[in-house]
Each structure stands twice: as C-alpha cells, then as structure tokens.
Amino acid sequence: DGGITQSPKYLFRKEGQNVTLSCEQNLNHDAMYWYRQDPGQGLRLIYYSQIVNDFQKGDIAEGYSVSREKKESFPLTVTSAQKNPTAFYLCASERVPSGRASSYNEQFFGPGTRLTVL
Amino acid sequence: AQSVTQLDSHVSVSEGTPVLLRCNYSSSYSPSLFWYVQHPNKGLQLLLKYTSAATLVKGINGFEAEFKKSETSFHLTKPSAHMSDAAEYFCVVSDWTGANNLFFGTGTRLTVIP
Numbered sequence: 015d016g017g018i019t020q021s022p023k024y025l026f027r028k029e030g031q032n033v034t035l036s037c038e039q040n041l042n043h044d045a046m047y048w049y050r051q052d053p054g055q056g057l058r059l060i061y062y063s064q065i066v067n068d069f070q071k072g073d074i075a076e077g078y079s080v081s082r083e084k085k086e087s088f089p090l091t092v093t094s095a096q097k098n099p100t101a102f103y104l105c106a107s108e109r110v111p112s113g114r115a116s117s118y119n120e121q122f123f124g125p126g127t128r129l130t131v132l
Numbered sequence: 133a134q135s136v137t138q139l140d141s142h143v144s145v146s147e148g149t150p151v152l153l154r155c156n157y158s159s160s161y162s163p164s165l166f167w168y169v170q171h172p173n174k175g176l177q178l179l180l181k182y183t184s185a186a187t188l189v190k191g192i193n194g195f196e197a198e199f200k201k202s203e204t205s206f207h208l209t210k211p212s213a214h215m216s217d218a219a220e221y222f223c224v225v226s227d228w229t230g231a232n233n234l235f236f237g238t239g240t241r242l243t244v245i246p
Binding site: 018020054055056057058059062072102104106120121122123124125126128 | 136141166168173174175176177178181222224233234235236237238239
C-alpha cells in the first residue's frame with residue numbers, strides 16, 4: 015500500500031529536550047511539507063521541501079529544523095528553542111508532474127503525531 | 133495575500149438533512165480551492181478541489197462545492213447528512229509562490245444528530 019507514515023503517534027517530551035518526528039512516504043512524491051495544528055485552528059506551515067537536499071522555511075519555522083537526505087523521508091526536529099511545542103504535527107507530500115509544482119496539486123497527509131511537552 | 137474564512141466554527145444537523153459549511157476566500161489571483169476532512173486524531177483527507185475548470189465541483193461521499201467568484205465563496209454542501217460525516221472540515225486556498233503553500237481556514241466541526 016502506498017502512503018505516508020508518521021511515527022510515533024503520540025510523543026511526550028520533557029521541557030528543554032530536542033525531539034525528532036518521523037515522516038516517510040512511498041508515493042514517490044517530490045515535495046514534502048510539515049504543518050502544525052493547534053486546537054481550534056487550521057494548519058500552519060513549518061517547513062517544506064521540493065527536492066532532495068533542499069528545503070525552505072514556512073510561516074512558523076522558528077524552533078524547528080528539518081533535513082531531506084532521501085526523497086522518501088523528511089524528519090522534523092522540534093528543538094528546545096520552540097516555546098510552545100505541544101501540538102499536533104502533520105506531514106504531507108505532493109506529486110510534482112514533470113518537475114513542475116502547481117497550486118492545482120493535491121497534498122496527501124499522514125496520520126499525524128501528537129507531541130506533548132511535560 | 134491569500135486567506136480563508138470559515139464562517140461557522142460548529143454546525144449541527146440531524147441525520148438525513150442537508151449540510152452547508154460556509155467558506156469565503158481572499159486571493160490576489162485565480163485561486164485553487166480545496167475542502168479537506170479530518171476525523172479525530174487523524175490526518176486530512178481531500179474531499180474535493182476547484183482548479184478553474186467547472187465551478188460546481190463534486191467530491192467524495194456525496195459532497196459538492198460551488199465556486200462563486202462574485203461572492204468569493206466556496207461553500208460545501210451535501211443533500212443528506214450521515215452519521216459518518218461527523219468530523220472537522222477545512223477550507224483551503226493555495227498560494228502559488230514557487231511552492232504549493234496551502235492556507236487553511238480555522239475549521240468547522242460538523243455534528244450529526246441521530
């Protein structure tokens with residue numbers, strides 16, 4: 015089955031610790047995205063990557079870091095610099111036909127990771 | 133700049149009655165618009181999308197939406213609600229600035245009463 019997997023589903027972290035959230039896709043999609051969702055709010059973009067070894071900051075990148083060493087993987091690290099890390103984190107991927115990204119393309123979402131800082 | 137306003141944070145309907153979830157958008161050019169559904173503690177699933185073709189868009193599970201440029205609206209409808217439709221619904225506009233950045237509304241929680 016093709017799809018996007020995120021692990022773990024629930025994650026608890028002590029304040030001051032870094033933590034890495036996993037996102038893997040076997041859809042052969044070029045672009046990948048990380049979003050954060052807070053209660054009663056829509057999703058906000060943290061980082062995105064359109065190609066291996068390249069990524070760009072989204073609207074709320076402070077306190078986060080990413081890497082894109084492989085096409086199928088886009089891990090997100092929540093650092094101790096992130097002031098309010100408790101949230102639901104969603105990863106998404108997007109097929110880019112003929113290497114041309116487009117606003118017409120659908121993004122496919124993983125099941126999410128709920129991070130709680132104790 | 134792109135933005136989305138979902139006019140109702142919570143909508144309750146009885147099973148078998150029509151559903152209307154309202155969405156207004158702001159975009160500086162011809163937008164792409166989407167409706168996504170999210171069940172509790174799950175990822176998002178695409179219901180339907182508008183990409184400048186037909187203004188009436190049909191999606192999965194009997195949902196449809198109509199793009200009205202004059203009203204800058206993209207309301208989601210369904211003729212008859214089912215219990216399984218209870219979920220959070222997000223209206224989304226795409227910002228094409230070299231990447232497919234999505235701007236999400238704050239969501240509408242749909243409750244279906246038996």
